[in-house]
Amino acid sequence: MTEQQLDEQYREAVAGLAPVIGETVDFVTAHPELAHQETETAAHLVGLLRGAGYTVTEGVAGMATAFRAELDLGAPGATVGVIAVYDAPASYDAEGHVAPVHSCGHGPQSAGVIGAALALAAVREQLTGRVVVVGCPADEIHSPLTRERGSGKALTAAAGVWDDVDVVLYPHPEFIDTVWPASLAMRRETARVVGVRTLRRDVVCTPLVALANVTALAGAVDPARLIIESVSVDGDVEEGAGMVFEASFLLFADDDEGLDALADTVHGIVGEAVWTSSAPIAPVRPDPEVIALVGDAFAAAGREFIADPPALGFATDFGNVTRVARAALVGVGRAEGWRYHTPTGAEEFAGAAGVENAVGIAEVIGLSAIRIGAATGL
Structure with a gap:
């Protein structure tokens, strides 16, 4: 089977999973939970992964709502890790009370990662390598328990969760299709x-x-x-x-x-x-070889890859992961952008645009995993 045929087979698998991806966006949106309290959402994602044949360990890195799911593909190759995030920002409602609201894109993000994981499982016999999906709680830095206990990606990096993973991918809804080269x-x-x-x-x-x-x-x-x-x-x-x-x-x-x-x-x-x-959050460290493989995956998905984006103007604890493994912070874009952490943004992520972005994440991340799993020397 040629690479093009494999890409087509994988994209057909994603298309067939579009209803599941949409339902996952809906579930996450309907179950907003603050950092380190994502019990219902984590359980739902774990159930989907187990149903697709993944071996799941819950409570990794000392976090009750974190998990690690693993699946061996058809032949030996590189191990690709993918991060799912699913906490809701600690937003303030009209009365000034803290309330969890999914206004940062974690519905499409986690649904896209699950879609990629399920599609890879569907064509696993044709693939090489191993897939590891890690559910990381507490992405939102201002949430009360993030401030108290720490953020999920940084804690997994410190606990050695990524030590046996060759490349880690962290996708997120963004304005452009790219891999971010740096952050603060x-x-x-x-x-x-x-x-x-x-x-x-x-x-x-x-x-x-x-x-x-x-x-x-x-x-x-x-x-x-x-x-x-x-x-x-x-x-x-x-x-x-x-x-x-x-x-x-x-x-x-x-x-x-x-x-x-x-x-x-x-x-x-x-x-x-x-x-x-607090413990510092490290800047993202780029990896040119991984960036090139992800860029090729964007092209295979029919998307225009921006190879030279500006540095991110903020920090992400994914930077800590890039210090312990080769990695890429993958932006899957939308021309209209997103109104992060606003009521309008919450509506965008919950609606048709959010589902479309989740499908795009599933395509790009899975196609990236196929290429990384088959790559030599990683």
Whole structure:
């Protein structure tokens, strides 16, 4: 069988799975769950993978809603890993309450990954290599349990989940068809100031001094490199009673040295405090050989591949995965783009455009896996 015939057979398998892909988008959309709480969604995805013959291990990397599904293909070859994400952003509703809403494309993302996994299983005897699908909770960095426990891709990288995988692919709905070559480094800096409340103007209240300094910080640092994530001041109401200021800041830079320099600036402006730092999120590390294979897969899917996109202007914990395995951050685009983290975006991802994107992800990721599985020297 020629490569073109194999591609056609695989794409026919994806087309036949289009109803399942659409139903998966619908299920994920209808079951929005915050980071590390994705019990129903994870169980649904695991059920689909087991039904297609994958061997599934749940609770990997110490995360109850993470999983790893494996399938040997027809002949020995490279092992291809694919990441599925399925948490919903911690959005604020009209009353100001936190509510999970799928407004970041994780319905199409996970449905596309499952579609690729099921289509690869359907033509497995014609293929070489092994497929590993890892369900990674907690993609959304601002969700309460992401902040407390860490993000799924970074935790799987630290736990060795990718150590036996040759290449890892992480697709996501985007504006263009591409592989992103770079992203920013990130870490969270948290400040805590303990002082006393005062009802007098001639007494310094250190928590309120820190609060005022946050306002100065907002005007002194590029907002694209510093997000004031949360600020709170709390304490008893009597003169001399205890009072606490707490604030968290997301810092972005090109590398760890840039993060250290920005942290020094933030510390200096906010002032004296007890500071804690999260584990850093690494920048994405590109792999030209993997990019070329994915680019060829886009062409086989009849899509225009953008080989020289700009760097991402934000951070992703997939960068940590690229430090332990060869990898590609795959953008599957839509000319109209997406309104991420908005009610309009939620409607886009839940509708026909979202399902179409999921089918596109299934095609591109599966065609990429076919090429990587057959490649030598990876």
